[in-house]
Every structure is written in structure tokens, then in C-alpha cells.
Amino acid sequence: MLKIEVLDLADEAAVGAYVDVWLTGHPTTNRSWAIESLWEPNPDFREVVRLVAREDGAGVGITSVGLLHGANAHLAVGTVTVHPEHLRQGVGTALLEALLPELRARGGAALEGWGVVKGSAGERWALASGFRAVAGRVLQRLTIADATADQTAADGYRLERWAGAAPEHLLASLAATRNSIRDAPATESARQDPEWTPESVRADEAEARAAGAELRVVAAVEEATGLVVAQTDVPLHAGDTTDTFWGSTVVTPAHRGRGLGLAVKAEMVRWLREDRPELERVDSGTDAANAHMIRVNARLGFVTNREVVVVSRAL
Known part of the structure; x- marks a missing residue:
């Protein structure tokens, strides 16, 4: 009989079943690390909802869905994963039916x-389950x-570059530059770009610190x-030993076409090489309509892994 419950991290059997399913999609990952990572806070989310589905105690499916902060507190983002032996x-x-009321x-x-x-x-499953395809993304490594x-x-x-907190004299222009992300290609995603102010930048930095993440920023x-006219950021989490994810890259409209996006990203790579030599790879996701940033990444050495879609549904 199928049993679905919210994952209790104190329940070793449930955690083991959850990780069994998770590892089917990450076969090269160390099992002990996968278990330990469940305890680590993620500054991207105000809360993470994990469900585990078991049959006769064995894991057959899981969810890992995070609720965002601030202007996007209404939005949950994540995955539903089914063990390959229990598909269809x-x-x-x-x-999904158990997850929706939890959210x-x-x-x-x-x-x-x-x-x-x-x-x-x-x-195909998502579209048949009430989701709509609202955007496309290109994943590069x-x-x-x-x-x-x-x-x-x-x-x-x-x-200029810093980790943690922006210099006070650059704070206002950094916030203004971050607002230029609103010029990115429009999608139908429920995600809303926040209105960046000096206060919201400081709040974002504080959230990262509270979660044990080191927010690295390079600005032009x-x-x-x-004034800051371009910026890129990489949030380094405690578990980011060999792999991490790129954050955002933004150039203000009046200063585009001068190679500043490429310059700040190249400086970030040099910085990571200097004092995080254990890092081997960085993954990045870019809206499929943002051909310019995809080309910038390619010039830096990013290789396209695959194309994905963003699927969305109301709760």
C-alpha cells in the first residue's frame, strides 16, 4: 500500500527511503553527503516541503519543493521525482495531490x-497534471x-568585488542596477522580480548570512x-565543494554593449580560482529568449547541457 508523508528528518527509515529515490537521479553523489545535505538550510527558500512515498517501507517517490521569500512568498518551486522502477x-x-494542500x-x-x-x-506528465509551460531555459555548465x-x-x-555585504558607498547604485533585471525577456512565470532598494539588498545579504551562505558579488x-552599472553574483553554500550555481548577472541599459557582463563574470571566475580551487564546475540557467547572455556564457566557456521548460500551475 502506498504511504505518503512529510519527511521527518528524525526518522532514519524515512530519510533512507527518500535518499534512495533522490539518488536515482544523482547516481554519482555520495550517499552520506546526500543525507547530511537535508539538514542544511537553503537561503533561497523560507521553507522546504519534502514528501516521501513508500510501499512496504521502500521509497518509490519524493517531492522537494521550496517556498520563496519576499515578493515571491506565494510561489513554491521544486520537483516531483518517481523511482524509475515505479513509473506510470x-x-x-x-x-502531487498530497503536496498541494501542504503548500x-x-x-x-x-x-x-x-x-x-x-x-x-x-x-508530458506536468502538462497532463494541470501545469502550463510558461518559459524555456537553457542550462549551461x-x-x-x-x-x-x-x-x-x-x-x-x-x-570591484566583495563577499557578504556591499560597500555602503555602492549600495544605492547596486540596488538600482539590480532593478534592471526587469528588462529581461518576459515570461508567464508566477515569479515576480523584487523592487530592489538599499534596504532590500541588506535584507537579502542578511538572509544569506543566516543560512550560512557566502554571497560573492563582482560589480563594474x-x-x-x-556608480555600479553591472553586477554578477554567486551564492556559495556550505555544501558547494566541487559544484555550485551562478546567481544573476545584470547590466544597466545605458551601459550595455560594452562587454561589462562578460567582464564581471570573468572576474568572478578569476576570484573563484584564487581562493576556492576545490570548485570544479558552475551551473547556470538562462531564459531561452536571452540569446545575448547565452552567447556571453559561451564566450566564457560555458557548454550547453540541455534545454528545459518552466511549468506552472495555480494552487
Whole structure:
């Protein structure tokens, strides 16, 4: 008989069943690390909802869905995973039906999957389960040792970098630059870009610190004005030993076309090489309509892994 419950981290049998399913999609991952990572906070989410489905004690399916912060507190993002030996037996649908009330009870209003492989059985299942395809994304991976990171800022600009908290004299212009993300190609995702202010930047930094993450930022500063006009960030989590994920990259409209996006990303790679030599790879996801940033990544050495769709449904 199928039994679905919220994962109790104190229940060793449930944790073992959960990890059994998770490892089917991550076969090269160390099992002990996978278990330990369940205890680590994630600053991207205000709460993570994990369900485990078992038959006769064995794991057959799981969910891992996080509720976002701030302007996106209504949005839950994550995955439903079914053990390969139990596909097409209704496990995924049963997990989804159990997940929805858990998310509603926590204030969720929409659920999205951001990494569904385009054209896959997972996409077909999602569309048949009430989701809509609302955007496409290109997933790229950079092998740090192979990166072409010799690009520098154009004349009239300098690069500055920091970990944790932005310098006070750059705070206001950093917030203004981050608001330029609103110029990115529009999608139908329920995700809303926050209105960045100096106060919200400081709150974002504090959330990262509270979760034990080191937020690294590289900015391009216009020499004539002393203002930030481009920025990129990489949030390094405690478990990021060999692999990590790139954050956002933004250039203000008046300063585009001068190679600043490439310059700040190249400086970030140089920085990671300097004092995080154990890092081997960085993954990045870019909206499929943002051809310019995809080309910037390719120039740096990113290789496209696959294309995915963002699927979304109301709760």
C-alpha cells in the first residue's frame, strides 16, 4: 500500500527511503553527503516541503519543493521525482495531490518546476497534471579550469568585488542596477522580480548570512560617476565543494554593449580560482529568449547541457 508523508528528518527509515529515490537521479553523489545535505538550510527558500512515498517501507517517490521569500512568498518551486522502477503507476500524481494542500497551508498560491527537460516524459506528465509551460531555459555548465577568463572592463570602468555585504558607498547604485533585471525577456512565470532598494539588498545579504551562505558579488563601477552599472553574483553554500550555481548577472541599459557582463563574470571566475580551487564546475540557467547572455556564457566557456521548460500551475 502506498504511504505518503512529510519527511521527518528524525526518522532514519524515512530519510533512507527518500535518499534512495533522490539518488536515482544523482547516481554519482555520495550517499552520506546526500543525507547530511537535508539538514542544511537553503537561503533561497523560507521553507522546504519534502514528501516521501513508500510501499512496504521502500521509497518509490519524493517531492522537494521550496517556498520563496519576499515578493515571491506565494510561489513554491521544486520537483516531483518517481523511482524509475515505479513509473506510470500513479505515484507522481498521488504525490502531487498530497503536496498541494501542504503548500496551501503554508501560504503558497502557485507551484512551478524550473528544470523540466524539454520534450521529456516529465513535461508530458506536468502538462497532463494541470501545469502550463510558461518559459524555456537553457542550462549551461562551466568547467572552471577550462574557462576563458582574461576579459577585463572597458576603459572608463573598474571592477570591484566583495563577499557578504556591499560597500555602503555602492549600495544605492547596486540596488538600482539590480532593478534592471526587469528588462529581461518576459515570461508567464508566477515569479515576480523584487523592487530592489538599499534596504532590500541588506535584507537579502542578511538572509544569506543566516543560512550560512557566502554571497560573492563582482560589480563594474563607472569611473566618472562612481556608480555600479553591472553586477554578477554567486551564492556559495556550505555544501558547494566541487559544484555550485551562478546567481544573476545584470547590466544597466545605458551601459550595455560594452562587454561589462562578460567582464564581471570573468572576474568572478578569476576570484573563484584564487581562493576556492576545490570548485570544479558552475551551473547556470538562462531564459531561452536571452540569446545575448547565452552567447556571453559561451564566450566564457560555458557548454550547453540541455534545454528545459518552466511549468506552472495555480494552487
